[in-house]
Amino acid sequence: MRSLYSLQMVVMINLAVAVLCADKYSRSDFPPGFVFGSGTSAYQVEGAASEDGRTPSIWDTFTHAGYANGATGDIAADHYHKYKEDVKLMAEMGLDAYRFSISWSRLIPNGRGPVNPKGLEFYNNLIDELISHGILPHVTLNNYDLPQALEDEYGGWIDRRIVKDFTGYADVCFREFGDRVSYWTTVNEPNVFAIGGYDQGISPPKHCSPPFGTNCTRGNSSSEPYIAVHNILLAHASAARLYREKYQGKQQGFIGLSIFAIGAVPSTNSTEDIMATQRMMDFYIGWIANPLVFGDYPDTMKKFVGSRMPSFTNHESELVRGSFDFLGVIHYSTCNIRDSPGSLELKQRDFNMDIAASISNYDDFFTASEWPILPWGLQGVLEYLKQAYGNPPIYILENGQRTPRNSTLEDTSRVKYLQAYIGSVLDAIRNGSDTRGYFVWSFLDVFELLDGYESGYGLYYVDLDDPDLKRYPKLSRDWYSHFLNGGSVSPDAVIELQKNFSALSQGHFFQ
Numbered sequence: 001m002r003s004l005y006s007l008q009m010v011v012m013i014n015l016a017v018a019v020l021c022a023d024k025y026s027r028s029d030f031p032p033g034f035v036f037g038s039g040t041s042a043y044q045v046e047g048a049a050s051e052d053g054r055t056p057s058i059w060d061t062f063t064h065a066g067y068a069n070g071a072t073g074d075i076a077a078d079h080y081h082k083y084k085e086d087v088k089l090m091a092e093m094g095l096d097a098y099r100f101s102i103s104w105s106r107l108i109p110n111g112r113g114p115v116n117p118k119g120l121e122f123y124n125n126l127i128d129e130l131i132s133h134g135i136l137p138h139v140t141l142n143n144y145d146l147p148q149a150l151e152d153e154y155g156g157w158i159d160r161r162i163v164k165d166f167t168g169y170a171d172v173c174f175r176e177f178g179d180r181v182s183y184w185t186t187v188n189e190p191n192v193f194a195i196g197g198y199d200q201g202i203s204p205p206k207h208c209s210p211p212f213g214t215n216c217t218r219g220n221s222s223s224e225p226y227i228a229v230h231n232i233l234l235a236h237a238s239a240a241r242l243y244r245e246k247y248q249g250k251q252q253g254f255i256g257l258s259i260f261a262i263g264a265v266p267s268t269n270s271t272e273d274i275m276a277t278q279r280m281m282d283f284y285i286g287w288i289a290n291p292l293v294f295g296d297y298p299d300t301m302k303k304f305v306g307s308r309m310p311s312f313t314n315h316e317s318e319l320v321r322g323s324f325d326f327l328g329v330i331h332y333s334t335c336n337i338r339d340s341p342g343s344l345e346l347k348q349r350d351f352n353m354d355i356a357a358s359i360s361n362y363d364d365f366f367t368a369s370e371w372p373i374l375p376w377g378l379q380g381v382l383e384y385l386k387q388a389y390g391n392p393p394i395y396i397l398e399n400g401q402r403t404p405r406n407s408t409l410e411d412t413s414r415v416k417y418l419q420a421y422i423g424s425v426l427d428a429i430r431n432g433s434d435t436r437g438y439f440v441w442s443f444l445d446v447f448e449l450l451d452g453y454e455s456g457y458g459l460y461y462v463d464l465d466d467p468d469l470k471r472y473p474k475l476s477r478d479w480y481s482h483f484l485n486g487g488s489v490s491p492d493a494v495i496e497l498q499k500n501f502s503a504l505s506q507g508h509f510f511q
């Protein structure tokens with residue numbers, strides 16, 4: 001029964017390839033109340049890393065050890081000092097909403113215990129500034145930057161004690177900001193946080209074990225990714241229960257968790273590749289969505305990971321199941337999947353080997369300087385969530401185009417990407433998906449997780465050579481603003497916007 005159902009799911013994703021995405025539309029084609037915004041995250045944008053009582057997070061430790069090619073978020077875009085200027089730019093652009101995250105170690109420097117008044121003041125000011133400009137705050141509680149104090153004390157996410165400390169931190173945020181913040185995402189993309197941070201060792205807290213990562217000094221790639229996600233799910237569920245019992249009645253907000261939702265299509269139509277693609281969906285999306293919707297991990301994961309897969313007690317399963325008002329989707333691209341059964345025979349395996357599938361267009365996916373434009377992939381993910389998980393309310397919390405970070409402001413590939421992907425969201429909605437909002441990653445060029453300041457996703461360019469870190473609008477900013485203000489978008493509109501953009505000599509910022 002299960003495998004037949006799985007096959008249907010994948011065939012459905014495959015069919016989405018043939019669908020033509022809307023290429024002429026305007027925001028009035030979206031349902032009333034649909035929210036369009038843009039986002040950043042604390043460590044990636046704030047800077048002021050050791051100012052006003054903030055203590056290091058695991059991300060500071062990671063960058064200061066040189067693991068991001070020497071780049072750090074010490075200054076980043078200096079949003080901590082420039083938030084007023086930035087909110088003004090958001091308002092001028094016409095954003096409905098701004099997605100940001102709170103730095104836990106700025107608000108509660110020891111991870112638990114006393115609240116830092118300066119941290120509290122900063123987030124209160126930012127939220128007030130947004131609201132006075134008519135911009136809705138969407139807040140993520142933790143975006144990779146766990147307080148180093150908790151990592152040092154007991155190992156952070158791989159210890160069960162994190163559940164209590166995360167809930168205590170969430171309590172402070174709901175209490176202090178919940179009168180003005182209605183949208184809460186607990187933890188950002190726990191699936192890739194665990195794969196990067198506990199399997200491959202390419203992101204904080206850089207845990208891994210040979211032969212799976214490079215220069216591993218501590219960790220266990222075979223077991224820790226699963227333990228970390230397990231504790232994140234329990235921490236999320238505990239915070240969600242607290243919110244529902246103590247705050248939601250009065251504050252009327254919504255709480256969710258985000259998933260890095262990779263698009264996946266089989267490399268061939270063989271049954272093996274189709275089943276491998278379903279495993280990919282189970283390991284990436286099901287890892288998080290199955291517990292939230294059904295109260296347990298997918299059967300494929302339990303079977304392939306075996307005794308290394310943590311299990312939920314009945315009580316925990318009840319706590320996790322249904323512990324969300326929406327799912328956050330983070331999506332950039334789609335990969336081709338090939339069956340790779342050989343790896344199951346190895347005694348020692350990590351997450352990637354457990355899937356027993358490989359990505360055949362690996363270079364496109366991980367090393368290309370720009371994402372290939374495959375909008376049907378996002379439509380397929382939204383359709384998949386609709387069919388496999390009972391059509392939950394969805395916010396697309398991140399989607400955007402990576403380009404080399406340089407002074408070229410005429411970012412036509414980003415405009416093409418956004419136009420195609422937002423069109424695919426419209427197509428998914430027209431076919432019944434309950435998607436309620438879309439956020440471009442990112443509002444301005446930030447410190448990027450994997451390559452520091454080498455690439456940028458911003459609608460604004462930030463000039464790092466200028467001590468004042470001046471912001472310059474890119475063509476994509478004008479495109480998004482045109483759309484947000486009700487303009488119709490089509491290939492013709494892009495040409496006109498481009499003409500206007502170069503006429504203003506904005507094409508290159510120092511002209």
Ligand SMILES: *[C@@H]1O[C@H](CO)[C@@H](O)[C@H](O)[C@H]1NC(C)=O
Nearest residue numbers: 066067068069213214215216
């Ligand atoms: C691993 O460590 C060596 C020696 O410290 C260093 O030269 C190399 O760049 C490191 N590799 C990575 C991927 O960090």
Ligand SMILES: *[C@@H]1O[C@H](CO)[C@@H](O)[C@H](O)[C@H]1NC(C)=O
Nearest residue numbers: 209210219220221222223308
């Ligand atoms: C990792 O954990 C697994 C399961 O607990 C264990 O069998 C294995 O020996 C550990 N590997 C390392 C490198 O510690």
Ligand SMILES: *[C@@H]1O[C@H](CO)[C@@H](O)[C@H](O)[C@H]1NC(C)=O
Nearest residue numbers: 014015017018266267268269
């Ligand atoms: C798989 O079959 C579908 C439907 O017949 C077709 O559209 C698609 O191109 C095929 N995919 C591959 C990779 O052969």
Ligand SMILES: *[C@@H]1O[C@H](CO)[C@@H](O)[C@H](O)[C@H]1NC(C)=O
Nearest residue numbers: 403404405406407408411413
């Ligand atoms: C900047 O990157 C773009 C690709 O997005 C490239 O076309 C352009 O030539 C680069 N410009 C400079 C000044 O390096």
Ligand SMILES: *[C@@H]1O[C@H](CO)[C@@H](O)[C@H](O)[C@H]1NC(C)=O
Nearest residue numbers: 012015016019383387431432
């Ligand atoms: C649209 O939704 C229907 C019903 O859920 C589904 O059968 C169909 O495959 C979907 N179409 C696309 C293009 O996703």
Ligand SMILES: *[C@@H]1O[C@H](CO)[C@@H](O)[C@H](O)[C@H]1NC(C)=O
Nearest residue numbers: 482487493494496497499500
């Ligand atoms: C381009 O500029 C002209 C003249 O200012 C203006 O009327 C037009 O609306 C602009 N086009 C777009 C797509 O913004």
